[in-house]
Amino acid sequence: MRRILGLLLAVLIVSSLGGFAGYAQAEELPRNETLYVGGGLWSPPTNFNPLNPSPVTGTVGLLYETLFTYDPLKDQLKPWLAEEGKWINDNTYEVKLREDLKWQDGKPLTAEDVKFTFEIARKHKGVFFSNIWSWLKEVKVVDDRTVDFVFSDPHYTEWNYWLYMIPIIPKHIWEKIDNPVDYANNENPVGSGMYKLYKTDQMRCIWVRNDNWWGIKYFGKPAPKYIVYVIVYSNNVALTMLVKGDLDWSNFFIPGVPDVKSKYKIVTWYDKPPYHLSANLALLFLNDNKTPFNNPDFRRAIAYAINPKEIAQRASQNQVLPADPSGLLPLPSHQKIKAEDLIKKYGWSYDPEKANEILDKLGYKDVNGDGFREYPDGKPMRFTIIVPYGWTDWMEMARIISDQLAAVGIRVDPKFPDFGKYWDDITKGTFDMAINNFGSFISITPWTFYNWILDPNVAPTGEPTYGGNWGRYKNPEVAELLTEIARTKTLEEAKPLYRKLQEIWLKEVPYIPLIYNGAWYEASPAHWTNWPSEKNPYAYPITWHNYWQLGGALVLLKIKPVTAGGGATTPAKTTESAKGSTTPSPTSKDKGLCGPAALVALSLVPIVLYRRRR
Amino acid sequence: MSGIRRYLIRKTFVYVLTFFSAVTIDWLIPRLMPGNPISIMMSRFASLPEASKYMYSYFMESFGLDKPLWVQYINFWKAVLHGDLGISTYMYPKPVADIIKDALPYDIAILLPAITLSWIVGNWLGAIAGKNKKLDSFLMPVFYFLTASPYFWFAIVLAYILGAKLDLLPISGAYSYGIMPSLSLEFIVDFLKHWILPFLSLFLVMLGGWAIGMRNMIIYEVEADYVRYLEALGASEKTLMKHAFRNAILPQVTGLALQLGTMVAGALTTEIVFSYPGIGYILMQGILNQDYFLIQGCFLVIVISVLVANFIIDLLYAVIDPRVRFSFTEGE
Numbered sequence: 001m002r003r004i005l006g007l008l009l010a011v012l013i014v015s016s017l018g019g020f021a022g023y024a025q026a027e028e029l030p031r032n033e034t035l036y037v038g039g040g041l042w043s044p045p046t047n048f049n050p051l052n053p054s055p056v057t058g059t060v061g062l063l064y065e066t067l068f069t070y071d072p073l074k075d076q077l078k079p080w081l082a083e084e085g086k087w088i089n090d091n092t093y094e095v096k097l098r099e100d101l102k103w104q105d106g107k108p109l110t111a112e113d114v115k116f117t118f119e120i121a122r123k124h125k126g127v128f129f130s131n132i133w134s135w136l137k138e139v140k141v142v143d144d145r146t147v148d149f150v151f152s153d154p155h156y157t158e159w160n161y162w163l164y165m166i167p168i169i170p171k172h173i174w175e176k177i178d179n180p181v182d183y184a185n186n187e188n189p190v191g192s193g194m195y196k197l198y199k200t201d202q203m204r205c206i207w208v209r210n211d212n213w214w215g216i217k218y219f220g221k222p223a224p225k226y227i228v229y230v231i232v233y234s235n236n237v238a239l240t241m242l243v244k245g246d247l248d249w250s251n252f253f254i255p256g257v258p259d260v261k262s263k264y265k266i267v268t269w270y271d272k273p274p275y276h277l278s279a280n281l282a283l284l285f286l287n288d289n290k291t292p293f294n295n296p297d298f299r300r301a302i303a304y305a306i307n308p309k310e311i312a313q314r315a316s317q318n319q320v321l322p323a324d325p326s327g328l329l330p331l332p333s334h335q336k337i338k339a340e341d342l343i344k345k346y347g348w349s350y351d352p353e354k355a356n357e358i359l360d361k362l363g364y365k366d367v368n369g370d371g372f373r374e375y376p377d378g379k380p381m382r383f384t385i386i387v388p389y390g391w392t393d394w395m396e397m398a399r400i401i402s403d404q405l406a407a408v409g410i411r412v413d414p415k416f417p418d419f420g421k422y423w424d425d426i427t428k429g430t431f432d433m434a435i436n437n438f439g440s441f442i443s444i445t446p447w448t449f450y451n452w453i454l455d456p457n458v459a460p461t462g463e464p465t466y467g468g469n470w471g472r473y474k475n476p477e478v479a480e481l482l483t484e485i486a487r488t489k490t491l492e493e494a495k496p497l498y499r500k501l502q503e504i505w506l507k508e509v510p511y512i513p514l515i516y517n518g519a520w521y522e523a524s525p526a527h528w529t530n531w532p533s534e535k536n537p538y539a540y541p542i543t544w545h546n547y548w549q550l551g552g553a554l555v556l557l558k559i560k561p562v563t564a565g566g567g568a569t570t571p572a573k574t575t576e577s578a579k580g581s582t583t584p585s586p587t588s589k590d591k592g593l594c595g596p597a598a599l600v601a602l603s604l605v606p607i608v609l610y611r612r613r614r
Numbered sequence: 615m616s617g618i619r620r621y622l623i624r625k626t627f628v629y630v631l632t633f634f635s636a637v638t639i640d641w642l643i644p645r646l647m648p649g650n651p652i653s654i655m656m657s658r659f660a661s662l663p664e665a666s667k668y669m670y671s672y673f674m675e676s677f678g679l680d681k682p683l684w685v686q687y688i689n690f691w692k693a694v695l696h697g698d699l700g701i702s703t704y705m706y707p708k709p710v711a712d713i714i715k716d717a718l719p720y721d722i723a724i725l726l727p728a729i730t731l732s733w734i735v736g737n738w739l740g741a742i743a744g745k746n747k748k749l750d751s752f753l754m755p756v757f758y759f760l761t762a763s764p765y766f767w768f769a770i771v772l773a774y775i776l777g778a779k780l781d782l783l784p785i786s787g788a789y790s791y792g793i794m795p796s797l798s799l800e801f802i803v804d805f806l807k808h809w810i811l812p813f814l815s816l817f818l819v820m821l822g823g824w825a826i827g828m829r830n831m832i833i834y835e836v837e838a839d840y841v842r843y844l845e846a847l848g849a850s851e852k853t854l855m856k857h858a859f860r861n862a863i864l865p866q867v868t869g870l871a872l873q874l875g876t877m878v879a880g881a882l883t884t885e886i887v888f889s890y891p892g893i894g895y896i897l898m899q900g901i902l903n904q905d906y907f908l909i910q911g912c913f914l915v916i917v918i919s920v921l922v923a924n925f926i927i928d929l930l931y932a933v934i935d936p937r938v939r940f941s942f943t944e945g946e
Contacts, residue, residue, distance in 0.1 A: 027794035034792060043899060044716070044891065046708035053669060054658045054706075126672040131664040182676065182707040199794070202716060202891030203787045230791050233889045237786045240778065246791070420904045423657050424649030438657065455663045466656050466670060467663030 029206075032563045035224035035528060035556075038238060039251025039520065040544040041231050045205035048197060049185040050167035051120065051127045054545060056205055058229060061548020063191035063207075064167035067095055067114070069549045072442045072540050073277075075332035077160060080549070081109070081168060081192070083145075087489075091137075091154045097145040101214045103170045105190045109214070111141040116171035118149075126181035129166050155486040157494065160444050164549055168192065194222050194553065205229045222556040223528075229543075242266060245526030249555075251543050253393065253520045258317055267523040267531040269541070273318040276518030277540065278329050281440040282394070283453070284385075284401065284512040287432055288471040289461055292375070297358055299509040303348045304355035305408040306401060312515050315396040320515045325349075326502055327440075327449075327513035334446050336491065337498040346506035355408045366409055373409040383412045383432035388419040394435050397514065401433075427464040429472050437517055439468040442550075447485045447494075450501055453511065454478045473510035528559045618932065618939070625928055629921050640913035641690055644906045645683065651703040651904045652679060677703065677907075690910070699914065700907035704900055710911035713896060718915070720788055720892040723809065725881050728816035733870055736824025741859055743825065744832025753825070760822030766883035769815035773887060776811060784808050786889040812888045816880050820873075827869060831862035864935055871927040874920050 040057035047055045050064040060066065067082040079085070085095045101109035118139045121127040135153040142148055151159075173190055177183050189197055194215060198208035207227040230247065232238045239254045241247035243264045258275065261268060268275040284306065286293040293299060308322030321330060325347035328334035348354075359365075363376035375381050385401060387394040398414040405412045412433060417425070425431040439452030455467025456479035465472075481501050488494040521541045523531040532539045532551075538558055540551030652673045656666050674680045677700075678689060693700060699710035743750045743757075760768075777785035789795065789805045835841065835858035844854055882894030893912055900908035932938045 027796065028800070029792045029794070031792065036791060043705055043896070044713075046705045046713075049707070052706070053655070125668050126676070128665055128669060131668050134664075181672070182701065184707050201795070202720065203789075203889070204791055228791050230787075231889065232786060233886055233895065237889060241786070419657075419902050420647060420649040420654055423654055427653060439663075452663060457663065457667075464653055464670075465663075466666035469663075 029226050029228065031527060032561050033225040035227045035249065035559070036230060036241075036247050037227060037249045037251075037543050038230045038232050038241075038247055040547075041205060041229050042233075044202045044231065045200045045229075046186060047184055048189045049180070049183050050169060050191075051124075051180055053128050056200075056229075057543060057545040058195070058205070058207060058227075058548060060167045060546060061193065061553050062195040062227070063189060063193045063197060064169060065191065065193050066164050066167055066549050068164045069553070070164040070444050072331050072333065072550055073537055075336065075444070077164065077444060080164075085163065087156075088148070091151045093149040093151070093154075093159065094142070095147045095149070097147070098214070098218065099145070100217075101192065102212075103190050103192050104196055104210055104212070105170075106212070107170065107172060108144075109168070109170070109192050110144045111147045112144075113171045114147045114168055115139045115141050116175065117166065117168050120169070120174065120180055124179075124181050129162060132162060153487075156489045157445050157447050158486045161448055164444065165546065194556070195227060198226065203231050220557055222553075223559050223561060224556060227556075242522055242524055245524050248524050248526070248528050249531075249541075249543065250522040250524075251520050251541075252522070253316075253319070253518065254522060255317060255393075257319070257522055265525050267525060267533055269519070269521055269532075270534050274312075274321050274518065275319050276520055278321060278331060278516035279442060279519035279542070280437045280517045281323060281327050281329060281449070282397070282435055282437040282514045282517050283323075283327065283440070284514055285426065285431070285434045285436055285470045286511060287429060288473040288510060289429060290432065292362075292364070292381075293432070293471070295362070296508045297362055298364075299512070300348065301355045301358040301362070301408070302405065302410070303509050303512045304351045304358070305410070306404050306512060306514070307350040308514050309350070310404070311397050311400050314400055315393050316515065316518075319520075320518050323513035323515050325506055325513065327453075327505070327511075328446065329440075329442055329449075329516055331442050333442065333444055334449070337446055337495060337502075339499050339502050342499065342502050342506055346503065348509075352404075352408050359408065359410075364409075371409065372406070372411040381411065383410070384415045385412050385433040385435070386415045386417060386422050386425060386431050387435045388422040389416040390419075397435055401435075401514075424464075426470040427466065429458075429461040429465070429470060431470070434470060435514065436468070436470060446498065447482070451482050451486070454482065454501075454505075456482060471511060473508075475504060475508070478504060525562070527562050529562055530558055530560045531555070532558070621932065621938075625925065629925060633917060633921055636917045637694070637910075637914060640910055640917070641687065641906075644901070644904060644909045645686075647904055649904055650679060651906055652677060654903050655703050655706065673703075677701070679906075694914070699911040702900070702905055702908045702911075704903040704905040704908055705896075710907050713908065714893065714911055714915055717891060717893045717896055720885075720890065721881055721894070724812050724816065724884070724890070724892065725877065728813055728820060729870075729874070729877055732817045732820035733824050733866070736821040737828045737863065737866055739821070740825035740828025740830075741832050741855070741862070744829040744862075745836065745855060750829065754829070757822040757825045757829075760818050761826060762822075763819055764883075765815065765819055765880040766887055768819050769812070769884050769887040772811055772815050783811050785811060788891050808888075808890075812884045812890050815884050815887070816877075819880065820877070823873075824866065824869075827866055828862060831865060832858055835859075835862045860934075864931075867927060867931060867934070871924045874923050 045056040048059045048063065049055055050059050065081050067080060067085065069078045069080045070076070071078060079098070081097060081101060083096045083098045085093060088094045095114065097109070097111060097114070103109055118132070118136070121130040122133045124130065135151055135155055137150045137152040140148040140150060170190055170192075174180055186197075186200065192214065194210055194213045195207035196210050198206040200206070207229070209222055209225045213221075232241065232252070235252055235254050238247060238250055238252045239256050239260070242250050242254070243260060243266070257266065257268065258273070260266065269277050286299055286302065288294055303325070312318055312320050312322045324343065326338055326343055328338045359373060364373040364381065366372060367374045367378055373381055385398045387398045395414070395416055398416075402412045402414045422434070426434050426436060440449055443449070452468035454473060455465070455469040456474075458467060458469045458472045459465040461472060478501065481497050485494050485497050488497065519540065519542050523541070525531070530536070532541050532555060539554035540547070541555050542550065543552045652670060655673060656670055678686060697711070699714070702708055702710050702713055705713055739753065743753045773785045776782050784790070784807055788808050789801065793801055793804055795801060836854070841854055841858055844857065881892060882898055884890065885892045885894035886898070893915070896908065897912040900912060
């Protein structure tokens with residue numbers, strides 16, 4: 001009986017593992033031609049649809065390309081698929097495409113494809129840029145390489161943003177797809193970019209270089225033949241991989257980096273704190289609809305009580321910069337409009353005395369002597385600050401803020417709900433205080449930042465809103481300024497408007513800037529060199545979704561393998577390149593009994609046998 | 615034989631009822647959480663507020679979440695009975711069935727050997743400990759230590775000692791990031807190297823519990839009258855143990871059935887610690903992202919596999935315990 005039982009179990013295991021498909025061909029990616037990247041992929045790669053809000057990182061930038069790219073270091077819009085683009089009259093923008101553009105399947109990329117990309121967003125509201133059609137009138141094909149965008153209400157400033165955000169898709173493929181919004185596009189997708197999708201599985205996404213890329217004659221050839229984008233769930237594992245040289249390019253926030261940087265020669269942007277460039281702004285959101293946060297003076301008191309320097313140091317090991325009152329990022333596009341004189345005049349800095357003074361004057365006093373202030377009518381005053389559970393650096397920030405506010409007598413309890421609850425609370429405006437940064441990313445125009453944070457079209461409290469104006473700050477003047485700025489043609493024209501916005505921001509203190517979150521970047525010199533850094537600032541080195549066209553792709557063009565790859569071919573490499581000619585058709589699956597299954601079963605046998613003998 | 619049939623019919627009825635209510639609860643509970651999956655989907659899309667608004671209403675409609683709850687419930691059962699588990703919002707636009715299909719083999723590769731081997735080895739070690747006093751005093755503390763360790767803690771300890779300190783085994787993934795799955799020896803060795811730590815972390819923790827249970831049962835059975843009687847008749851030690859073991863194993867089989875559900879929790883933490891692909895991590899992300907469809911799908915699979923395993927064990931019970939058989943065939 002027992003023997004039968006044992007055998008039964010063994011058979012069960014083997015048969016269940018039989019489904020664990022093996023592959024016919026053995027292959028290991030050559031280390032000197034493979035780049036291992038991580039930090040922008042947090043779930044098994046499934047979605048390569050560039051029309052979708054959150055495809056796998058690389059879908060835009062590696063696979064599909066945009067008309068322009070944007071360099072946040074120099075604040076420049078650079079032609080990519082386009083050769084040039086200009087306003088030919090007040091409401092027509094003309095794009096001239098480069099010569100000899102082609103798709104990865106060899107077909108030419110023409111003006112028709114550009115038109116098609118925009119038309120698809122007109123028909124399908126689920127496409128992430130479909131709202132453009134509320135101010136775009138039509139897209140006209142002039143000739144094979146020329147497209148005219150005719151606007152009903154040209155948003156000149158906003159248009160610059162979309163120019164480097166919208167990926168161009170091939171008409172000859174997508175016109176056959178019924179619903180382009182929920183199309184996963186994960187089987188041999190055809191883009192125009194420098195990499196093709198090679199293979200995906202549960203732990204990674206592998207890209208292979210497109211050796212027929214149209215851009216080789218303009219930009220050169222990217223160095224890595226393969227890019228393995230790995231999924232790593234824990235920062236500690238990422239750090240281990242980085243110091244071992246198993247991960248070449250990391251865009252993780254890794255707490256230990258300052259300690260191990262010199263020992264393992266890890267490249268970061270700056271050699272000293274803050275180590276990283278800035279990527280976005282984390283703010284303390286106050287619920288401006290609730291008493292007492294609806295009082296600008298009360299908000300100002302809180303601003304005086306908070307010390308961003310301490311937050312940067314304690315919560316992020318000085319891997320970030322403390323924010324100044326304007327909240328404008330230390331990158332040229334934001335610095336160009338920053339009004340230092342206004343900050344001096346209306347701004348604030350850490351000064352608990354001043355905070356106490358304002359609060360006393362407003363009548364918030366500690367009546368019952370418990371060390372915390374009460375409302376003027378004597379009722380106890382107590383707030384919560386929320387950040388999602390598990391976001392450890394933010395959790396620490398919330399605790400520090402709670403301590404800093406306690407020092408001026410405001411009682412704030414840090415609360416760490418699950419992300420779903422947190423998100424529900426901030427989108428519906430039912431929180432007291434919260435930390436958030438989602439839409440404050442660097443872009444070609446500070447308008448995107450202001451339009452997010454001061455979004456005038458917020459839903460009333462209780463209904464979800466998806467701009468960044470979580471506390472529902474309302475000011476008709478702001479709404480007007482934002483619409484005006486979107487329609488300005490030049491920066492000079494916009495500057496006075498930005499000044500007005502900053503003045504309102506500094507006087508009214510809708511929300512309080514805390515720190516400039518980093519563009520986390522750590523690179524290992526073990527297998528690849530010529531990484532960008534402060535001394536060699538050729539690109540913004542980030543590989544998150546929507547950041548490839550901000551610099552990630554340029555890094556691929558400039559890095560060099562440590563072991564000479566090109567001329568000095570090792571035997572391993574020749575066999576690889578021979579194989580490479582037949583790629584990238586993923587190797588066919590060979591369903592069958594996999595080795596591991598057999599070995600597992602084998603390990604069972606001694607036990608079964610042993611028990612039989614007894 | 616009609617007794618067995620009656621037994622089976624009754625069991626089947628209970629299982630169908632359990633299945634129906636378990637799946638209903640799995641459908642309902644995520645919907646009672648504050649927030650909704652589309653809203654969270656929007657959070658991953660940092661863009662202009664206008665664009666998000668457009669997309670929100672589009673996706674609410676396309677996922678059918680704008681309909682009243684009871685309509686959603688009926689649609690859910692309609693879809694499930696057609697084998698359609700819906701589309702995930704967390705891993706949009708991948709169908710839930712495909713996600714599970716891709717992840718499940720890894721769970722099976724870890725869980726099935728861990729559960730069966732720990733049960734077999736645990737019972738065996740427990741039986742040895744039960745009859746050997748000297749070994750018992752040495753083994754028991756080990757068993758208690760193992761069974762008292764939380765899965766994730768034990769996994770981290772293993773990863774730290776064997777992976778990081780001694781650098782013997784890899785601590786992340788199901789195979790090296792640079793290797794392509796194949797039937798080559800190289801890949802199999804690589805796969806097994808990655809498999810050992812997650813397997814061990816489950817195997818050892820589960821082992822402790824089984825061993826303790828078995829050891830206690832053996833000690834109890836050895837004291838029973840029938841063993842005393844055998845002893846008085848002069849039966850050999852081997853015969854004594856054989857009978858004691860047969861009786862002691864019965865509660866352990868029941869225990870296995872009861873434990874199956876909780877073992878899923880072990881898989882979850884193990885997968886996170888070792889970045890091992892599988893349903894555990896995906897399910898957790900699904901819950902954090904309130905991905906109704908993914909949660910439903912994963913629990914459906916878990917419910918079905920637990921029920922099937924229980925059913926098999928019920929059948930086995932009728933085979934290995936003559937008393938169960940007799941109770942149904944009595945009087946015929």
